[in-house]
Amino acid sequence: MKELENFVKKLRNSGIRPTKQRLKICEVLFSSDKTFHFTVNDLAKIIEEELREKISLATVYNTVHAFKKKGYLKEISIPGDKSYFDTNTNHHHHFFDSNAKELIDIDFNQIELKNTPKAPRGKSIKGIDVIINVENDSQ
Amino acid sequence: MKELENFVKKLRNSGIRPTKQRLKICEVLFSSDKTFHFTVNDLAKIIEEELREKISLATVYNTVHAFKKKGYLKEISIPGDKSYFDTNTNHHHHFFDSNAKELIDIDFNQIELKNTPKAPRGKSIKGIDVIINVENDSQ
DNA sequence: CTTCAACTTTAGAATCATTATAAAATATTC
DNA sequence: GAATATTTTATAATGATTCTAAAGTTGAAG
Numbered sequence: 115m116k117e118l119e120n121f122v123k124k125l126r127n128s129g130i131r132p133t134k135q136r137l138k139i140c141e142v143l144f145s146s147d148k149t150f151h152f153t154v155n156d157l158a159k160i161i162e163e164e165l166r167e168k169i170s171l172a173t174v175y176n177t178v179h180a181f182k183k184k185g186y187l188k189e190i191s192i193p194g195d196k197s198y199f200d201t202n203t204n205h206h207h208h209f210f211d212s213n214a215k216e217l218i219d220i221d222f223n224q225i226e227l228k229n230t231p232k233a234p235r236g237k238s239i240k241g242i243d244v245i246i247n248v249e250n251d252s253q
Numbered sequence: 254m255k256e257l258e259n260f261v262k263k264l265r266n267s268g269i270r271p272t273k274q275r276l277k278i279c280e281v282l283f284s285s286d287k288t289f290h291f292t293v294n295d296l297a298k299i300i301e302e303e304l305r306e307k308i309s310l311a312t313v314y315n316t317v318h319a320f321k322k323k324g325y326l327k328e329i330s331i332p333g334d335k336s337y338f339d340t341n342t343n344h345h346h347h348f349f350d351s352n353a354k355e356l357i358d359i360d361f362n363q364i365e366l367k368n369t370p371k372a373p374r375g376k377s378i379k380g381i382d383v384i385i386n387v388e389n390d391s392q
Numbered sequence: 393c394t395t396c397a398a399c400t401t402t403a404g405a406a407t408c409a410t411t412a413t414a415a416a417a418t419a420t421t422c
Numbered sequence: 423g424a425a426t427a428t429t430t431t432a433t434a435a436t437g438a439t440t441c442t443a444a445a446g447t448t449g450a451a452g
């Protein structure tokens with residue numbers, strides 16, 4: 115398979131050196147069509163425990179941030195919880211299930227925002243995040 | 254003035270004992286009509302430095318969380334930044350200015366959300382947060 | 393008003409996420 | 423392949439938040 119080749123290309127095109135560690139992270143994050151939500155710790159665990167590859171937590175942080183900056187990942191922050199990253203970088207929104215502590219994607223088209231206000235003078239809009247908090251029905 | 258009385262009542266009605274520290278925090282947060290955004294640290298500093306009252310950071314945390322649980326404060330979490338609290342508990346939204354690291358309220362009516370999706374089975378919607386990220390124009 | 397149980401505050405320790413550091417390893421360029 | 427720039431790494435440092443357990447305060451009941 116030439117998947118690895120593609121990752122090498124992808125990184126090189128972004129001016130990121132394709133190191134072993136970065137390629138391993140690409141493999142975990144971008145091999146499948148499925149998008150997913152994870153914390154830095156989750157990702158480090160997958161690599162260390164499932165793939166049994168040694169990787170420094172600092173490297174995982176560095177890489178995740180580099181990928182975020184290049185637009186390969188989105189960060190979602192939850193009040194009273196930690197930061198999650200999302201491999202789905204299309205414009206879309208989220209449910210946050212506060213019982214399961216879990217994000218669920220909502221397609222961009224499923225919510226229509228009308229009359230979004232103008233940015234304050236001298237500023238411009240960079241992105242809009244909608245988080246719908248949900249919890250278990252109380253019976 | 255009977256402001257203090259009112260705070261005592263407010264707390265008692267919520268089943269929160271009106272202690273000196275909690276009343277002091279009420280005074281800082283709810284005396285003015287103006288709403289504002291702050292971190293736990295900001296609040297502790299105001300009390301210690303401006304009011305020159307000694308208060309433990311742990312108490313500020315406890316109180317802020319108690320007030321949040323009772324609905325007197327809202328928490329807003331920013332990707333790659335920390336948690337902010339908001340004395341405006343009306344349903345409303347925010348700009349986040351990533352240069353100034355500052356939240357700006359957006360009136361609820363200024364954004365119309367159409368077709369908000371149903372919560373997943375067995376869950377119900379508890380709240381919706383819209384954060385519009387803005388940054389300085391690049392010239 | 394005194395007493396007592398329940399609750400709260402406090403300082404400091406503990407934890408957790410994240411960032412900084414600087415030496416060793418690796419990648420790129422020539 | 424040697425020189426330079428970048429990256430990885432383990433570890434320390436930081437910062438936010440929570441925990442702990444002892445000391446202090448509050449409210450209810452007599």
